[in-house]
Amino acid sequence: MRQLRTSVAPMVDVTDPCFLRMTRLISPFGNHQLWTEMIHANAFARGHIHKDPRKLAQHVPLRELNDFGSGIVVQIGSSSPDDAYEAVRQLVKLGVCNINLNCGCPSRNVQMGSFGAVLMKTPQTTANIVDAMCLAARGSSCRISVKCRIGVDEHDSAEFLQRFISAIVERTRHVDESSIGIILHARKAWLQGLSPKENRTIPELNYERVYEMLRAFKTTSFIVNGGIDSVESVAKHLDTADGVMMGRKIQEDPWFLSKLDHHIYGISTEKLPRPLDVLQQYVRFADQMHNDHGSRYSVLGRPLFAFFQGRKGRALRANLTQAIAKAKTPRSTRQESRYSAPFSEIVLETVEKANAEHMYCRSSQRETLPMATSQSSGKQMTACA
Numbered sequence: 001m002r003q004l005r006t007s008v009a010p011m012v013d014v015t016d017p018c019f020l021r022m023t024r025l026i027s028p029f030g031n032h033q034l035w036t037e038m039i040h041a042n043a044f045a046r047g048h049i050h051k052d053p054r055k056l057a058q059h060v061p062l063r064e065l066n067d068f069g070s071g072i073v074v075q076i077g078s079s080s081p082d083d084a085y086e087a088v089r090q091l092v093k094l095g096v097c098n099i100n101l102n103c104g105c106p107s108r109n110v111q112m113g114s115f116g117a118v119l120m121k122t123p124q125t126t127a128n129i130v131d132a133m134c135l136a137a138r139g140s141s142c143r144i145s146v147k148c149r150i151g152v153d154e155h156d157s158a159e160f161l162q163r164f165i166s167a168i169v170e171r172t173r174h175v176d177e178s179s180i181g182i183i184l185h186a187r188k189a190w191l192q193g194l195s196p197k198e199n200r201t202i203p204e205l206n207y208e209r210v211y212e213m214l215r216a217f218k219t220t221s222f223i224v225n226g227g228i229d230s231v232e233s234v235a236k237h238l239d240t241a242d243g244v245m246m247g248r249k250i251q252e253d254p255w256f257l258s259k260l261d262h263h264i265y266g267i268s269t270e271k272l273p274r275p276l277d278v279l280q281q282y283v284r285f286a287d288q289m290h291n292d293h294g295s296r297y298s299v300l301g302r303p304l305f306a307f308f309q310g311r312k313g314r315a316l317r318a319n320l321t322q323a324i325a326k327a328k329t330p331r332s333t334r335q336e337s338r339y340s341a342p343f344s345e346i347v348l349e350t351v352e353k354a355n356a357e358h359m360y361c362r363s364s365q366r367e368t369l370p371m372a373t374s375q376s377s378g379k380q381m382t383a384c385a
Helices: 017-026 053-057 062-071 081-093 108-112 116-121 123-137 158-171 207-216 231-238 248-252 256-263 275-293 297-306 310-327 343-358
Strands: 006-008 032-035 072-077 098-103 143-149 180-185 221-225 243-246 366-370 380-384
Touching (some): 017 062, 017 297, 062 072, 098 116, 180 207, 297 310, 310 343
Parallel strands (some): 006 243, 098 143, 180 221
Antiparallel strands (some): 366 380
């Protein structure tokens, strides 16, 4: 299995199947590992989400598993070895090749469930959960990993982090040690006093702590995460670490993946997808998600909020939000939203409106983009490349 050295981090309300599909369209070369937002193991162990295709499709990128299974990582949250075991067992049946345990989220809701970053305070409990995950994946090609911080609260030393990782490695000795991956966010987590957003910026970055762990656990794969937001910093970390993970940078600018394809992986600029081609393919996918799984337009539209930058992006966000709200019909319910037009038609008309109101394009940069679905009116639109 090819090792992918750059990853898109799991982000709640961001890296859903729609966002991951868009990133795959922006970067179709298979260079980047794509992580789902965290799914509670209870959703499988007790909620039986795997038996509900419509609900499952809102959390697991089934479309990507078909042709990019090795590049998809499903992250779960759990404080129970039994629940984690069942979640992994069902995910392996679905064809998932990479499953991660969240030991880094500091949010209050996650703490109340006794998982996320709080698990770092109980290394043996964490090790038991990871061991259960490994047992559930036995006999498959699925790889298990742990994503954590470099410390938590007052536990902020290399010795503490080394004990935490050692507990996991020792407990899973029956598994090939190199198959247990560790993703280290190079900041510690404060469980009290800081919000999840503040925990991503206020604690100081300490990449050297990550590299200390690389030297201490030579046969374990390590990916470094936190504050990496340039091609230069990606390249620098790849000189030492096994991989690099980026989160908010990709949320704010998904086209950064295209820069990495060119500068890190050597893809020629001629082969990089054009924005309008990506947009057309994405809205086709979105129409299918709505028709097959009942996805709400607000969810389908969320990945597009960062599709364009600057004034163009602000115009699209404002106009698309208004257009989706306007398209809802009186027959919509809390369980099911109904709309007066296909999602693709709303988006492409919104882009056209944003172009007309807020953007200046040189005539050489303008091109005609056909409407994406047969349900639409069949007219053509002009948009900035």
